[in-house]
Amino acid sequence: MTVIEQTTGLPLALPPVRGEFELPSVIEPSADVERPLPLHERILQSTVFRRLVVVAVLAAVWEGYATWLDNPLMMPRLSDVVVALVSSLVSGGLFARILMTMKVLVIGYAVGIAAAAAITILASTTRFGSDVLSTLTSMFNPLPAVALLPLALLWFGLGMGSLVFVIVNSVLWAVALSTHTGFQSVSETLRMAGRCFGLKGLSLVAEILIPAALPSILAGLKIGWAFAWRTLIAAELVFGVSSGQGGLGWFIYENRNNLETANVFAGLLCVILIGLFVESVIFRTIERRTVRRWGMQKF
């Protein structure tokens, strides 16, 4: 046997032989097993707080840059935009535009989710349904929903119908795909446990598959929401005036034509704020109460 040289140059180590000991009894566990984190650490743990910090930094950068540039037609200052935003909300009809947009969005989102649920249930209970879903999603998912706009206009005319059609298209495939993937990745053990309890068919879907796949379903709903929101604003920019009143996208377009740049930014700010609110408040709250509470998703 070859002895490998110790590169430290020290002799081969041999620890000393020490005495044994055994403590008489179990030590009292200290009371300090669990205690709440101090307040400042809990605040730092809050995602909302950390995101607000990022927003504040961005706002400061914007204000500074616009002040330095001093060209309100191209780049109004944030403070001007906020003033424009408030005055548009109060008197400029921006609020009605937002309501209009939200109404179309909610209808389209709801119809899209209902359709996604129907298709996914069909896909997870029958093999044929699964083939249909895979084929349709691979066809429609890469298609930007706005590209269907000309067709929608042809079929549903200039109005809410076309917008809803386009939104349904952007929600449906994203939600159906991620829900189906979520169902497929539910562990065999959990399925077998459910069937042991006497669940099958739709009751298995409702009581085991949906909660077990909730992280994927929520991810799909988030993507669907983002798609729908962008699609809608884009569609409104193209043809916002429906039944005499346009939405948020149209507000932006109109103000650009009038060179009211602060208002354009105010409209964009609305788009961002609403998106941020839904993403950071609504979806975060749902996640916190469900998948994160259950340990199915960490961050």
Added chain:
Amino acid sequence: MNMINQPQIKQAYTATDTKPVLSLKNVTLRYRTDASIVTAAYDVSFDVYRGDRFILLGASGCGKSSLLKAVGGFLAPVAGEIRLDGKIIDAPGPDRMMVFQEFDQLLPWKTILENVAYPMQKAKRWSAAEVRDRARVFTAKVGLEKFGDAYPHTLSGGMKQRVAIARAMAMEPKILLMDEPFAALDALTRRKMQDDLLELWSGTHSTILFVTHSIEEAVIVGSRILVLTPHPGQVRAEINSHQFAFSDMGSTEFGGLCGRIHHMLFTPCPRHPKGH
């Protein structure tokens, strides 16, 4: 360590039943994959009586889990028949509760108490109040009364297995199917769990069909052991082990039995077609 109630576990049987609860006759199980057909168990017959702690013992991949799944109603035999109380098994049902090796068998969106109560609610054999009480009692029986309102992800692996056992036992199934429930646990926890399972059993005398690949676990936990040959699983022997408990672990008889089983598992089976 709380020692098991030895007189009850080790008693010489004065049998109460003469008819088996579960009976497998010449059962062959096959899987059809895209590429081939795999035989998981071949011509397996055995009877389980009420109060049995019946062990399926064999090397990994010899078809123990497949046999358990077939009893559970998840896998239909291609030949032979499986009868529970005389009735042929054709689907999963709440009269057979399964405890799996995997820790993810609990519903993560339900607390421990809700997990234990859930199958009882589905079974509708008990009133809502009874379900609540039973859930509490069985959670306490496995020593988790303090964790009733916790969610599964906050528990250790051993605790999750305890919940799964409580959930299954609370249903009072005709037979409890356990697929290597302690295999993923560390050695110390496993030892404690075996001990506690025996203690639980001595209070209920539930009928248990228990899969393991550990000879020692088979002899300690089981009252009767079915030894299976390597893949595909065939019956090699049926052995009594009700006379052994933890305290016998160092004894010569215990060691002798383990040695005998070891020999069976690792020498060629004369009946095996390929003779390996």
